[in-house]
Amino acid sequence: MAKVLVSDPIDQAGIDIISQVAEVDVKTKLPLEELIKIIPEYDALMLRSGTKVTAEVIQAGTNLKIIGRAGVGVDNIDVKAATRHGIVVVNSPEGNTIAAAEHAIAMMLALSRQIPDANQSVKNGKWERKKFVGNEVYKKTLGVVGLGKIGAHVAKVARAMEMKLLAYDPFVSAERAERLGCSLVDLDLLFKESDYITLHIPKTPETANLINAKALAKMKPQVRIINCARGGIIDETAIAEALQAGKIGGAALDVYANEPLGESPLTEVGSNLVLTPHLGASTAEAQVNVAIDVAEQIRDVLLGLPARSAVNIPGLNPDVMEKLRPYLRLAETLGTMAGQLAGGRIDELNIRLQGELANNDSQPIIVAALKGLLSEALRERVNYVNAALEAQERGIRVIETKDSSTRDYSGGSLHVEARGSNGKHSVTGALLSEGEIRITNLDEFPINVPPNDHMLFTLHRDMPGIIGKIGSLLGSYNVNIASMQVGRKIVRGEAVMVLSLDDPLPEGILQEITKVDGIRDAYTVKLSV
Numbered sequence: 346m347a348k349v350l351v352s353d354p355i356d357q358a359g360i361d362i363i364s365q366v367a368e369v370d371v372k373t374k375l376p377l378e379e380l381i382k383i384i385p386e387y388d389a390l391m392l393r394s395g396t397k398v399t400a401e402v403i404q405a406g407t408n409l410k411i412i413g414r415a416g417v418g419v420d421n422i423d424v425k426a427a428t429r430h431g432i433v434v435v436n437s438p439e440g441n442t443i444a445a446a447e448h449a450i451a452m453m454l455a456l457s458r459q460i461p462d463a464n465q466s467v468k469n470g471k472w473e474r475k476k477f478v479g480n481e482v483y484k485k486t487l488g489v490v491g492l493g494k495i496g497a498h499v500a501k502v503a504r505a506m507e508m509k510l511l512a513y514d515p516f517v518s519a520e521r522a523e524r525l526g527c528s529l530v531d532l533d534l535l536f537k538e539s540d541y542i543t544l545h546i547p548k549t550p551e552t553a554n555l556i557n558a559k560a561l562a563k564m565k566p567q568v569r570i571i572n573c574a575r576g577g578i579i580d581e582t583a584i585a586e587a588l589q590a591g592k593i594g595g596a597a598l599d600v601y602a603n604e605p606l607g608e609s610p611l612t613e614v615g616s617n618l619v620l621t622p623h624l625g626a627s628t629a630e631a632q633v634n635v636a637i638d639v640a641e642q643i644r645d646v647l648l649g650l651p652a653r654s655a656v657n658i659p660g661l662n663p664d665v666m667e668k669l670r671p672y673l674r675l676a677e678t679l680g681t682m683a684g685q686l687a688g689g690r691i692d693e694l695n696i697r698l699q700g701e702l703a704n705n706d707s708q709p710i711i712v713a714a715l716k717g718l719l720s721e722a723l724r725e726r727v728n729y730v731n732a733a734l735e736a737q738e739r740g741i742r743v744i745e746t747k748d749s750s751t752r753d754y755s756g757g758s759l760h761v762e763a764r765g766s767n768g769k770h771s772v773t774g775a776l777l778s779e780g781e782i783r784i785t786n787l788d789e790f791p792i793n794v795p796p797n798d799h800m801l802f803t804l805h806r807d808m809p810g811i812i813g814k815i816g817s818l819l820g821s822y823n824v825n826i827a828s829m830q831v832g833r834k835i836v837r838g839e840a841v842m843v844l845s846l847d848d849p850l851p852e853g854i855l856q857e858i859t860k861v862d863g864i865r866d867a868y869t870v871k872l873s874v
């Protein structure tokens with residue numbers, strides 16, 4: 346039975362789902378060294394923001410197939426290292442959207458009405474009504490940085506409170522912003538005009554320290570800043586100094602450069618600063634949502650099914666996968682054949698989606714063909730997760746074309762050509778109505794054969810006796826021929842012979858075949874049909 350490690354607190358609903366297919370160990374607050382020590386036992390790892398999945402953890406996780414982040418941000422996971430090791434990383438893109446958005450609104454209101462300080466004051470036996478006079482958010486300007494799922498929900502709620510909305514997000518259209526009641530502006534204008542600024546962006550090299558001393562200097566002196574997105578987007582020293590010097594009105598932070606916060610200039614700030622310990626997603630509802638969402642994906646991947654929210658498999662969502670699954674098999678088979686025919690070091694892969702197939706997203710098909718192409722070199726190390734990255738790192742140029750005018754097979758066909766140490770070789774294939782694969786062309790010669798575990802291809806002169814000679818030679822090595830076909834363009838011209846064999850070819854026989862009069866070249870292909 347597969348084993349799954351849950352390394353942060355996860356709702357029981359998720360654990361119940363994984364338990365259907367795997368043994369689940371819940372071990373939270375593991376020191377890094379301990380995680381590295383035990384991770385080799387596990388097929389899957391499920392976590393929230395408390396666990397750091399470093400490259401060392403991934404390197405040690407030799408059995409890991411999937412890492413599931415019960416939440417949105419995967420910045421605590423070395424996704425690149427996971428991709429390199431062929432491990433799927435999944436998240437729950439929407440499970441905690443409402444929770445995080447409501448936390449940002451709660452922070453904005455708590456800050457405006459000084460609720461945490463007032464609460465403390467009453468508990469200290471005081472009654473300071475004058476001290477805690479706040480501000481209304483009604484008619485004030487809210488600058489939303491990042492108009493994705495959470496930013497959009499914040500905008501909707503803020504609009505209901507009749508706030509004026511500005512938004513900055515270089516990746517969304519002015520129409521989307523407008524639909525959400527926001528004016529899309531540049532960052533400087535948002536800084537200049539906003540009474541409140543709320544951040545809903547991922548932490549990336551571009552967003553790190555986005556709110557620094559220089560940015561703070563551009564803002565209104567009474568501005569209140571809310572960060573329920575990621576630590577490190579705000580320079581904590583700069584904001585602490587600005588608060589102490591009264592250069593900004595307030596800040597409410599849920600996330601920090603280092604978590605738990607520990608020693609920080611922020612804890613020295615007396616007032617107008619609200620801090621929560623990364624609670625954005627901490628609602629009962631969100632925790633059930635993300636636990637179920639991610640647990641289902643872990644269960645599915647352990648059962649060999651696709652994950653619906655994989656962050657490191659581009660374009661492979663389950664609907665696409667389901668529809669394209671037979672074509673992915675075809676692409677992988679053709680990629681494997683083209684790779685073995687073209688020889689060890691491949692420089693270029695040309696893929697042509699023909700007929701009906703050309704109407705589909707080509708990305709998954711390309712990934713499947715690359716997986717096949719690299720299977721000779723990387724064996725079981727290559728999978729849908731790392732095939733594109735491996736190909737890129739090996740300098741394999743991928744050229745894709747689509748030709749919807751071809752009308753040879755009802756579902757379309759796929760042409761794969763690889764250029765490597767043996768020169769250029771191409772294979773075309775299609776699916777029969779029952780989903781069976783047919784190889785329909787080899788190096789532009791028409792054939793019609795199903796793929797087989799052991800195949801022999803020859804390029805030869807179309808002349809009498811040549812087929813018999815190859816048959817006898819194979820017979821003398823006790824190799825049984827399951828089927829044989831010849832493809833040619835003109836009589837007595839160049840031809841290809843395709844033999845499906847029951848047995849692997851013994852060492853050395855290929856060289857003997859190439860010495861047969863009329864044979865120009867011979868290749869073997871090993872598949873796993």
Ligand SMILES: NC(=O)C1=CN([C@@H]2O[C@H](COP(=O)(O)OP(=O)(O)OC[C@H]3O[C@@H](n4cnc5c(N)ncnc54)[C@H](O)[C@@H]3O)[C@@H](O)[C@H]2O)C=CC1
Binds near residue numbers: 624
């Ligand atoms: N505090 C908490 O517990 C939680 C925090 N989060 C964090 O909130 C953030 C947003 O989450 P979602 O809205 O779900 O993500 P999302 O992917 O739907 O939206 C992010 C938006 O940021 C925009 N963006 C990316 N780079 C940008 C840049 N340089 N400048 C401006 N905009 C940029 C994108 O275009 C996108 O529209 C993430 O960092 C996530 O990890 C999410 C859930 C809970």
Ligand SMILES: O=C(O)CCC(=O)C(=O)O
Binds near residue numbers: 393415416418624627
């Ligand atoms: O797991 C958590 O509570 C944090 C959630 C979060 O930050 C996220 O989903 O990005």
